[in-house]
Amino acid sequence: MTDVFRLLTRSTTLKKRPLESVISAPVLPSTTKQANPAPNKKRKKSTTENAATSTAALPREIDFFGMSAHAGTAIAATNKSAHEEPALDDSDAESQSSDEEDGEAQGGAVLPPTPEEIKSTLRQHKLKFTFLNGLETPAVAEPPKKKKKKSSKIAEAEKAKKKKEKRPELLVPPLTDFADLRTKYKLSKRVYANILAQGYLTPTEVQMGALPVFMNRELELEGVEKDSPIDLITCAPTGSGKTLAYIVPVLNQLLAQKTTDKTKGVRAVILAPTKELVGQIVYETKKLAKGTGLKVSQMKKGSQPMSATAAAAGASSDSTSTEPVIKSDILVSTPLVLLHALESAPTLMTGIQHLVLDEADVLLDELFRTQTLGVWRQLRSTSPSLRASLWSATISSSTEQLAITELSLTAPPPSILRLIVGIKDTSLPTIKQTLTYTATEPGKLLALRQLFTSSLRPPILIFLQNIQRAQALYNEILYDLPTPGRIAVLHAELTDAQREDTMRRFRLGEIWVLITTDLLARGIDFHGVQMVVNYDIPTSVAAYIHRVGRTGRAGRQGGEAMTYYTKEDIGYVKGIATVIEKGTGGVQKWLLDVLPKTGKREKQRLKKRGVEARKVVKKEEDEKMDKKNRISTKSGWQRKVEERKRAAVEASKRRKKGEEEGDESGGEGGEE
Numbered sequence: 001m002t003d004v005f006r007l008l009t010r011s012t013t014l015k016k017r018p019l020e021s022v023i024s025a026p027v028l029p030s031t032t033k034q035a036n037p038a039p040n041k042k043r044k045k046s047t048t049e050n051a052a053t054s055t056a057a058l059p060r061e062i063d064f065f066g067m068s069a070h071a072g073t074a075i076a077a078t079n080k081s082a083h084e085e086p087a088l089d090d091s092d093a094e095s096q097s098s099d100e101e102d103g104e105a106q107g108g109a110v111l112p113p114t115p116e117e118i119k120s121t122l123r124q125h126k127l128k129f130t131f132l133n134g135l136e137t138p139a140v141a142e143p144p145k146k147k148k149k150k151s152s153k154i155a156e157a158e159k160a161k162k163k164k165e166k167r168p169e170l171l172v173p174p175l176t177d178f179a180d181l182r183t184k185y186k187l188s189k190r191v192y193a194n195i196l197a198q199g200y201l202t203p204t205e206v207q208m209g210a211l212p213v214f215m216n217r218e219l220e221l222e223g224v225e226k227d228s229p230i231d232l233i234t235c236a237p238t239g240s241g242k243t244l245a246y247i248v249p250v251l252n253q254l255l256a257q258k259t260t261d262k263t264k265g266v267r268a269v270i271l272a273p274t275k276e277l278v279g280q281i282v283y284e285t286k287k288l289a290k291g292t293g294l295k296v297s298q299m300k301k302g303s304q305p306m307s308a309t310a311a312a313a314g315a316s317s318d319s320t321s322t323e324p325v326i327k328s329d330i331l332v333s334t335p336l337v338l339l340h341a342l343e344s345a346p347t348l349m350t351g352i353q354h355l356v357l358d359e360a361d362v363l364l365d366e367l368f369r370t371q372t373l374g375v376w377r378q379l380r381s382t383s384p385s386l387r388a389s390l391w392s393a394t395i396s397s398s399t400e401q402l403a404i405t406e407l408s409l410t411a412p413p414p415s416i417l418r419l420i421v422g423i424k425d426t427s428l429p430t431i432k433q434t435l436t437y438t439a440t441e442p443g444k445l446l447a448l449r450q451l452f453t454s455s456l457r458p459p460i461l462i463f464l465q466n467i468q469r470a471q472a473l474y475n476e477i478l479y480d481l482p483t484p485g486r487i488a489v490l491h492a493e494l495t496d497a498q499r500e501d502t503m504r505r506f507r508l509g510e511i512w513v514l515i516t517t518d519l520l521a522r523g524i525d526f527h528g529v530q531m532v533v534n535y536d537i538p539t540s541v542a543a544y545i546h547r548v549g550r551t552g553r554a555g556r557q558g559g560e561a562m563t564y565y566t567k568e569d570i571g572y573v574k575g576i577a578t579v580i581e582k583g584t585g586g587v588q589k590w591l592l593d594v595l596p597k598t599g600k601r602e603k604q605r606l607k608k609r610g611v612e613a614r615k616v617v618k619k620e621e622d623e624k625m626d627k628k629n630r631i632s633t634k635s636g637w638q639r640k641v642e643e644r645k646r647a648a649v650e651a652s653k654r655r656k657k658g659e660e661e662g663d664e665s666g667g668e669g670g671e672e
């Protein structure tokens with residue numbers, strides 16, 4: 001059982017067994033769903049039901065971590081414990097040249113795949129590349145319709161032909177075997193060994209598509225100008241392994257450059273929206289960079305990064321400043337803290353070569369846009385050839401447009417490729433998703449308590465609209481499980497140490513139910529999450545996709561996502577219902593028919609402010625707050641009695657304090 005619990009951690013060392021017996025290739029989305037449809041053919045709606053694998057070996061009630069269901073996906077099995085920081089030994093850093101020799105030795109004369117073969121592999125794995133250059137100019141308005149109508153069939157055929165001419169299907173040979181990274185792309189031996197040490201046997205689909213482009217940015221492709229560097233916008237499902245897809249090429253390119261101790265400094269920057277995600281990326285990068293000599297750091301408030309170029313030019317941080325200087329090769333940061341550092345000492349971050357935007361759509365969304373663009377533009381001002389890449393499971397067309405515009409400003413202008421894995425903006429088909437109408441706020445509590453007593457399958461993540469509600473739900477259900485301490489809350493108002501501790505305990509399996517806000521909705525990779533409960537409906541379809549994507553990661557089967565909604569939410573549910581129907585099916589047709597469409601304005605308002613009935617209330621407003629939307633089972637009478645008691649205790653404390661102060665002032669010979 002210990003192993004079962006330990007498997008929850010991102011990385012756990014189990015007893016050593018032969019690698020092949022422990023690890024099996026991840027279940028790739030293409031193995032559970034149909035392959036990409038041929039171009040011009042309408043994508044068919046999936047009819048595949050959730051393959052909620054039977055848990056044959058363990059009785060369901062004790063199979064908390066669904067091990068019987070995904071024993072085959074023992075990806076975590078060879079990893080190390082989450083709290084064990086990998087000991088980086090820089091001493092065994094190897095020279096790139098010996099790596100290259102090794103790569104050549106391994107490589108044999110293999111015939112390159114034919115275009116048909118490439119096409120078929122791309123379709124099989126649902127990979128679609130599109131060339132985006134030229135889209136940075138605003139779209140030309142549609143010409144007025146001609147009076148004389150062409151036959152609609154001819155017009156449609158012409159339209160399709162034009163479209164096809166404009167954006168040809170790009171045939172990028174996918175990487176079907178990690179070994180090709182060594183033989184074809186000269187990946188460092190050390191990094192390659194580190195990939196295998198994670199227990200990864202086959203590249204996931206996003207890795208198949210992105211690695212060849214990213215490892216060889218001068219790839220010769222039809223339609224792409226020769227010698228033009230390639231920048232990539234990637235949209236791939238949650239938990240599909242995007243992190244490795246961007247880290248490995250960055251590591252490889254940094255390793256290919258010679259640096260001395262004097263010129264050591266930041267050469268690549270990775271931006272992510274939350275501290276939790278930043279910490280996770282640092283941890284993942286350290287594992288992949290182990291033994292290479294490359295260093296990675298998390299940008300902290302009050303520290304000052306220094307780039308390799310600045311170090312080589314002999315720049316020194318302000319001698320009067322006591323801020324620690326970061327000279328790591330890769331810096332991972334949230335945008336604001338880095339922007340502040342850049343503004344305070346712009347000369348220390350010159351000549352950065354790589355910028356990665358993880359969760360790019362949120363980084364370029366209203367909340368973070370100014371900060372992200374601030375960092376991006378500042379870095380580009382000293383390094384016009386800065387290569388950037390954007391990654392997320394959801395990318396809206398407006399975000400893509402903004403990204404294209406920014407990418408085009410690099411010199412020389414890059415060829416911009418978009419890679420879409422699977423069907424864009426859908427949730428994973430391997431997650432069983434349900435919508436539950438609870439009518440009222442107390443109905444949600446009832447539903448949750450019923451879930452706890454009937455089909456609890458920890459670890460569970462519960463999402464709420466804001467901190468206040470997350471805390472309120474925590475206070476309400478704190479004692480709902482027989483074993484104390486199994487429920488916790490995590491939000492941005494807690495201290496960094498509290499946040500880190502809760503994350504660690506959840507990963508270790510000490511916490512079973514974690515109540516949170518959208519803080520943990522993106523990027524966070526808890527291996528064994530079995531259930532996601534949207535206690536409050538997500539405020540956008542993208543938020544829904546990311547929240548439910550905390551389960552079913554790396555091809556794991558058996559994940560469940562439940563979304564509760566009340567009568568206040570009815571106007572906002574259609575988008576989510578459609579996503580569920582597209583992904584796994586199971587939403588009744590009548591429901592889809594009766595749910596009203598959410599207008600554009602409504603969507604924007606919802607995204608900005610959430611459901612009005614659940615907005616954050618100030619303490620003094622609390623009493624006036626609509627009682628229906630409070631998370632509590634206490635009656636109004638109980639509440640009043642408690643309130644009076646609290647007021648009496650506070651008044652008595654105040655009185656006592658007043659008396660003591662009076663005594664003190666009297667003792668000091670005060671006049672009154």
Ligand SMILES: Nc1ncnc2c1ncn2[C@@H]1O[C@H](COP(=O)(O)OP(=O)(O)OP(=O)(O)O)[C@@H](O)[C@H]1O
Pocket residue numbers: 026075199200201202203204207236237238239240241242243244392393522523524525527549553554
């Ligand atoms: N080739 C591989 N084979 C098996 N597992 C893999 C492979 N690559 C990555 N993983 C595992 O897949 C999980 C998800 O990876 P990652 O966090 O990079 O996903 P992601 O695509 O960034 O997800 P999100 O969109 O939610 O941020 C991780 O636990 C990682 O260890």
